[in-house]
Amino acid sequence: MENAILASTSTLHGQNYLEYLLPEITTLFQDCSEIIFIPFARPGGISHQDYTEHVQKALGKLPFRVKGLHEFQDPVKALNECDGIFTGGGNTFLLVEKLYRLKVMPVLKKQIKIGKPYLGTSAGTNIAGLTMQTTNDMPIIYPPSFQTLGILPFNINAHYLDPDTNSTHKGETRETRIKEFHTLNTQPVVGLREGSWLELSAGEIVLKGTLSSRIFKVDKVPFELAPNCKLTDLN
């Protein structure tokens, strides 16, 4: 049974990296002495090592060690044997391509399914969905598939943004993009605003944080889901 926190963003405006999530991270990884960080999404092109050190610093006061998955000769063994896993944000295409290339996608899925504590932020949350097809990221690399972990029975749109009614920009809104997704795909999409996260525990998926989420279902008018509501049976 899954034990996971899937957050829209790692960072809130005016706060430090992961600051608003520290209480949840402390609880999630309370039984861990060492967790593995998956740095492959490389936000802004940062190196695996620099990204891992950034996380080590942010979580430095918590009572567990953090190691980067890139440090291990055998990433499959490392994920099987570690106490907990955190996948950071950045570019979802880059993350997914690397997870397939290292052949760790099924391992990661299995470890989360059997209840190993998992934290995802942004791209690390996108990959928990059925596919990565509702990412906002640029396709900077061609992954062998858009299928992802399927821990959730729906897709995620992280950093969800409401249409800016004052904008004169003619690029498509997030809502229009998701509508286009639904002309070809049937799974629901959860528009997860910054500051929201999904908590997976005791067999349930619950929306946490103070904001509502916007839910998109094929051929339905989008609607708002309030904090602390369940999404377990959304699909």
Added chain:
Amino acid sequence: MENAILASTSTLHGQNYLEYLLPEITTLFQDCSEIIFIPFARPGGISHQDYTEHVQKALGKLPFRVKGLHEFQDPVKALNECDGIFTGGGNTFLLVEKLYRLKVMPVLKKQIKIGKPYLGTSAGTNIAGLTMQTTNDMPIIYPPSFQTLGILPFNINAHYLDPDTNSTHKGETRETRIKEFHTLNTQPVVGLREGSWLELSAGEIVLKGTLSSRIFKVDKVPFELAPNCKLTDLN
């Protein structure tokens, strides 16, 4: 030698569809009695037929007919035999997947290369680049490749938006996304603002419209290129 207009957007704020481009479109297609519209990017999920009728209406006063490529049994023959081609905006993944599926990508490239008048807006401009990897669109379908026409010796980022310095949103800026692209890819990227277009004629690529474009080269500080400057030798 190419004879093309590649526009960032089809529509400017407060204007009708294609309105600001009508003088250029009139000149581009002046020797055409019939042009083919490629509706496959389907903005907002609109049907091929509805999208084509929208274009027919917008260009109704110009002295040529518009037919949708979806109306033809043999799309390769249709593109080879028509007088001019217009590819509209929408979702670039959807457009590219369909162009590959119909096996028209090489035909389209050849016809533009030999000088058949070509108009692209948004997704229809993206595909003129070396790859579609600097699109802003959602990956709603998995195309067989990200490679595109390579009419331009660089990539396009259409609807280019400057970072909003007042924003509290933590999603990545366009500039950060393009920086991530350049950690893996070497071709320059032209950030084409709404209202700008590239004019390809007499063997030159010239920036038109009243705005500058933002140019991104690997390992260089981005810079602005003024209207009426050439981009022919950018790469």
